[in-house]
Every structure is written in C-alpha cells, then in structure tokens.
Amino acid sequence: MAPDLYKGPPRALCTYITIFLLLIGVTALTLWLVYRPHKPQFKVVGAAVYEFNMSTPPLISTTMQFTVITRNPNKRVSVYYDKLSTFVSYKNVPITPLVMLPPLYHRKHSTVAVSPVVGGTAVPVSLDVANGLVMDTAYGVVGLRLVFFGRLRWKAGAIKTEHYRVYVKCDVLVGLKKGFVGQVPLLGATPGCKVDI
Known part of the structure; x- marks a missing residue:
C-alpha cells in the first residue's frame, strides 16, 4: 500500500488566505459605509397654470x-x-402627456431647482375624472401629483454605479379656480416627495 504523500496545504498558507479575505471584507465594508449613497430629495415649492x-x-x-x-x-x-x-396626474390618472427632461447632474451635497413645463396637448380622461376636476376647480382646491421617473447612477471619485430606476411622487394641493391663469398657491404644508429607487 502506497503511503499518502498529500498532507493538505500548509497551515500558514491557510492563515494568510483567511487574513487576506478578512482584510478585503473589512475594506469593502468601510468603503460602503463611507460612500453609500443616500436617496436624493425632492420638494415642490411653486406651481403655475397657463x-x-x-x-x-x-x-x-x-x-x-x-x-x-x-x-x-x-x-x-x-x-x-x-x-x-x-407628467401630472389627478386621482392616479395622467392629465398631461409625458415630457422628457434634459440630463441632470447633481454635484455632491448640492441643491438644484428645476421648473418643468408639462402639458400642451389634450389628453382623454374618464367622465369621473372630468367631473372631479370640474367640482374641485369650482371649490378652488385641486389635488395633483407630479411624477418623475427615469434612471440615475451615483459617482464617487472615478467609480460610477450601474443604472438604477428612480420613481418620484410629489403630491400637492393647489388653489386653482376655473378660468384662472398664472401662479397658483400651494395649500397647506407641502411635504417632501416620496422617492423610490
């Protein structure tokens, strides 16, 4: 019977590999904790109806x-x-066509104002939505939702992440009366928008 010559890897080699893998894990965890991206924040601060x-x-x-x-x-x-x-929706029904916005770059720890103009083309709606809009404009208070969606990526130094889908819902109450054109007031406290990534 031939003697077993294989005795496995030396214990020192196993120790070095384990330490090396632990160092890689600790480094990756540290980088993630330092550079982990937080969601961007959105808030509606003004509205106009033309x-x-x-x-x-x-x-x-x-x-x-x-x-x-x-x-x-x-x-x-x-x-x-x-x-x-x-686009803008009323009771979860789009009342404006979709508008594509130009690419936006957001520097580190910065704030940017955007003022998209939406609409301009007639959109078919149900009779319930039409009646609801007529009643709400008669009262002078209309609940609208401004929706943003698309793709974003984060950049830290020379490293860019893959693309992530972003979906932003901004619910606002506007003071809109039938026949009025121009700046409309935002009624009540306007909370920040809900951002899903």
Missing part, C-alpha cells in the same frame, strides 16, 4: 409649470440623472 380647458368628449388640455427643489444629501457622491421624464 391653460386648463375641458371639452366633450372628456378631454383635458392643460399647461402647468412646477418649481421643484431637488437636493443631493451625499457629501462624497454625485448623482447623474441620465433619463428623466415627468
């Missing part, structure tokens, strides 16, 4: 502009919005 017409069959033609403050809370990470679109 057109708001209803027709039969139920079509709504509106042109609106919202001023939105978006903040990058990261001190070491920049944000790139490569594709970003927006």
Whole structure:
C-alpha cells in the first residue's frame, strides 16, 4: 500500500488566505459605509397654470409649470440623472402627456431647482375624472401629483454605479379656480416627495 504523500496545504498558507479575505471584507465594508449613497430629495415649492380647458368628449388640455427643489444629501457622491421624464396626474390618472427632461447632474451635497413645463396637448380622461376636476376647480382646491421617473447612477471619485430606476411622487394641493391663469398657491404644508429607487 502506497503511503499518502498529500498532507493538505500548509497551515500558514491557510492563515494568510483567511487574513487576506478578512482584510478585503473589512475594506469593502468601510468603503460602503463611507460612500453609500443616500436617496436624493425632492420638494415642490411653486406651481403655475397657463391653460386648463375641458371639452366633450372628456378631454383635458392643460399647461402647468412646477418649481421643484431637488437636493443631493451625499457629501462624497454625485448623482447623474441620465433619463428623466415627468407628467401630472389627478386621482392616479395622467392629465398631461409625458415630457422628457434634459440630463441632470447633481454635484455632491448640492441643491438644484428645476421648473418643468408639462402639458400642451389634450389628453382623454374618464367622465369621473372630468367631473372631479370640474367640482374641485369650482371649490378652488385641486389635488395633483407630479411624477418623475427615469434612471440615475451615483459617482464617487472615478467609480460610477450601474443604472438604477428612480420613481418620484410629489403630491400637492393647489388653489386653482376655473378660468384662472398664472401662479397658483400651494395649500397647506407641502411635504417632501416620496422617492423610490
């Protein structure tokens, strides 16, 4: 019977490999804790309505502009919005067509104001939505949702992440009366928008 010549790797080699893997893990964890990106923050601070017409069959033609403050809370990470679109909805039904926005670059720990103009084309809506808008404009209070969606990536130094989908919902109450054109007041406290990534 031949003697077993293989006795396994030397104990020192196993120790070095274990220490090396632990160091890589600790380094990766430290980098993640230092550079982990936080979600950007959005808040609507102004609104204007330049057109708001209803027709039969139920079509709504509106042109609106919202001023939105978006903040990058990261001190070491920049944000790139490569594709970003927006529209306005009422009771979860779009009342404006989709508008593509230009790419947006958000420096580290910075705040940017964007003022997209949405609408301009008639959009078909259900009779319930049309009646709800007629009643709300008669009262002078309309609940709207400004939606942003697209793709973003984070950049820390020379490292860029893969693309992530971003979905932002901004719920606002505006003081809108039928026939009024121009700046409309935001009613009540306007909370920050909900950002899902």
